Amino acid sequence: MSVTARPDSQDMRTWAVSARELVKVYGAGETSVTALRQVSVAFASGTFTAIMGPSGSGKSTLMHCLAGLDTVTSGSVLLGDTELVGLGDKQMTLLRRQRVGFVFQAFNLLPTLTAAQNITLPLDIAGRRGADPAWRDRVIDTLGLRDRLGHLPSELSGGQQQRVACARALITRPDVVFADEPTGNLDSRSSGEVLSFLRMSVHELGQTVVMVTHDAAAASYADRVVFLRDGRRTDEMTEPTVERVLEALKTLER
């Protein structure tokens, strides 16, 4: 599997999402804060990548920019072969709807909809009636949600809720799934479950996952870890283990 870090040296088509010289500045004048400084990074299709860094390193901002949730100040973001920079809100929204999946730390589900309705929500929003039934069943079974479909979120445990969120992220077969601290609110057992499912979705369902986390244990489930510090890319690691990641973080914070 290709884990090369340089996006410009490879054939673009193999990248699910890539950024080049990405700059994000919040505010203007003296109060402005630069969150990302010339970040270039690429994520290959069918891989599970973790983005790590200390608080304020810009990892969430990077994810928001890559996912088309936020605008960038300069640079370029390619989702597949679509340039996100310069797109209007409507085009960006439609792009998210069709080609991006999300799993957030908390508040992933609409409290008024059942698990099944939450899973198919992106299709519903797009006006598509019913997913490919085979794919839908495969996602639901992979995540072990078959007997929870009729429940409201308030009737599900935290781990089950995150699994519903994962299923929802996968239901459209997106180019890439972004997970923002997906285990931040979970106990270690549920965390392990959710992370296993994310890895399973990459290796068994062929999806692409980019996960932002500050948890070394979570990062160890990924194929590759990209490190950020003060809005800059500093380092990366393949086949991470908890020990190696913790070591790298220590170096980063020194």
Added chain:
Amino acid sequence: MLSITLASLRAHLGRLLLSSAAIVLATAFVAGTFVFTDAMRSSLLGAFSQDLGRAGAVVTAPGDRDMPGDVLSAVRRVPGVVHAERRAVWDAALRSGDRFEPATIVSIAPGSTVGWPKVVQGRLASRPGETVLGHDAAQRGGVGIGDTVGVPLHWEGVVDRERETRKLRVVGLVDPGSAPRYSSGAFLGVTDEQLRELTDEVKVASVLAVAAGELPPAELAARIDRVVGRPYVVRTAEEQAQQEVSSGGLTAGVTAGLLAFAGIALFVAGIVIANTFSILLVQRTREMALLRCVGVTRGQVFRSMLAESAALGLAASVVGVLTGFGLAYGVGAALSATFEGFPFGAVALSATAVVVPVAVGLAVTIGAALLPARAATRIPPVAALRDQGIPTRRGGRTRSVLAMAALLTGVAGMAVGTLVRTDTAGFIAAFAGGVLTFLGILLAGPALIPPLVRLVGATLGRWLGAPGRLAAVNAVRNPRRATATASALLVGVTLMTIMSVGAASLQATVTAQMDEEFPVDFMVRSGEGNIPPALVEDIRGIPGLSDIAIVRGTTTSLNGQKIAISGVDPHQLAAVTSQLPSICGLRPGQAVITQPLARTLRITPGDTLHLPPATHTGHQDGTGSGKGDQDSSDPATATAPSTGNQHGPGNATGNQHGPGNATGNQDGTGNGEGDRETTGIGNGIGDGGGQARGLTITSIFPTKGSAAVVYLTHQDLDRLYPDATIGGVYAQAEPDADLLAIGAAIDRATTGSSVTVTGTAKTQATYSELLDTLLLVVTALLAVAVLIAVVGIANTLALSVHERTRESALLRALGLTRGQLRATLAVEAALLAAVGSLLGAGLGTLFGWVGLTSMLGPSFGIVLDVSALHLAGLIAVAVLAGLLASVLPARRAARASVVSALASE
């Protein structure tokens, strides 16, 4: 604690601002009502005091009885009185030339120093036989000083020129001013002596006293009171005017009516503001719990909530009062500009107009905060540490029991009022039942409205996709909130529907009753049968009329029974009405007779009727002249069954004063010769100079009344009765013509001639204009309540949007476009509005029908008519208003940045 309250007010000001709009609107209504009616009253006071002139005191007899002369003499002897005169008023008529009009005749003392009415030209009447005339009436009638006017001595609503008329010479023209009593018809001023010679039926009599120099009116009145005493009432001029304004009941009625609508607006505002407080409380649960954590007591929480609502209520009420003042002046100015003589003058603001609305606004706001404040005290301190709202209490058994009890008794009351009793008690039962039912529905709202929203939402969701489905779920995620929001709208829409159904049903009932009778758009008829041909041409020239039929006729006598002969042109008649096929199908040699006549003459279709010659040259419109004027004492008709006031052809003999010459022209009876001839009446031949006077009866015309009419063609009429004159002109309006304008044009054309104008179009137009105006006014007043309810929808939505910030962000991240998000909120608002107005339209229809039936009784033949267009329009406007209410909250929701909303805790 006060500082915390104020800080919390400041922090939530934005959210409270919209909800306070409901209070502002309602208090503005109350304040506006007071200012408006005060201004009206002061203006009326000015008008009513006008005719008292310089008089300082007024003596009246109790019960508007006449005033004996010795009271006048007594007042004249009171020290300080320099002039006293007796004033009497008689509602009469004025005849100048051929014109008649209602007139008010007032006695005025010669050499009066009261100073009213103002003499414009000439002088006051100083002796019997003289009169002064209101200058506008003089202008209308082209009468000047030195001319003579006639006053009919008997005036019972119908001008009768055959009776006595007193001639009076005009010696002066006066201006009676704008006092309502003299504002309609002509004004005549004569001496007291002359007035008493004209009539002994004076309506109002009083003694007016003018004081010397500086004597204050109160002192003058006191002195007079000491002399005349009981049973006479002595008032100062100002008191008298006030008394007259109050006794008219106009301002009191207007005030009561407007305040009733203001009360409805306040009720709706109460629902809206209570709902707002409840929502805010849920959003502030953690804040409240935190306060409790740091040691704030339950009592302090309760008082803080009430203090907040008091501050809000006070501020909103003050703004409302100012708004109300502005509105009242605006409306008053607009009304005076539109309707000449609308009583509206400038007034200083009364204390009532300020204090009452502020007090009421304050009370409603605090009252609405009571329950939420009590709920606030129940928030446990530990809630500060949890991310959950206060557990919402379920509907409560008390509430369900109350709702069921109210519904059951209410429905029973309505059933009794409509089905069992139809007297006043029945109406009261139905009314109370309706109110109880409505309260029951409001109480049962949480069990009723959410399922309805879900039902409508499921239907809409199928068309509107994800936004529709999301909205349907969101609208009822908090059933109480949804119920309160829809209920506020329910109140206004229900009341509007009641009015609409009531008006439509009344109109349909009137129309149905008229259609049973003589169905012609406009009928110009003369009781004396003397419509001049020029008038016919005038009517023919009125634009908007498509066809004219002329009815000519005379009267004759048959077997002692007076009958009317009506000649028509069948083609003309067919053009003005499609409802009289038998008469429209007449050919020369044929006749149609009315049922009562057929019965007394024992004639059946196919028989031959021999018509005698005319009895005199007084000519009648055979089809009669409208309701009520049938002279049943006339011997010619006394034998026929009379049902009194039937419209149409039923009463052919209106205004007949001919002698009942029962046998004068009968040669004898029983000399009919053929078996197809009717017995006993084939008697006209001898008089007829050998002409064939027999006509074949083709049909019997059914009629409810006692009318004895023979309808024949113009050809036969001319042959048999060459002296027949025009008795009626029937006119058909073009399909889309302005019936009111045509009616007015016909009235203008016929002014001065003694004809009556009736007809279905005229009656319908008059009714429908009256009902439309009434409906419009009531709808406009209820619109305030609906507006407040719409503010409530906007409010609920804005607060919900605030609550769902993160939810909206999640949806946006998942690919919901801004447009879809806005659509979701718009559909949510529209759903609440649709359910509120649908339920209101249904309930209003029921209540309207119950009200009408219990008021008039089922035997009255009530036709329940629902103007589907009107109701659909009402619902459409409500839904549209709901959509509009969603615009601002939706904008706010759509503008929010996804990233920051997701990050926000």
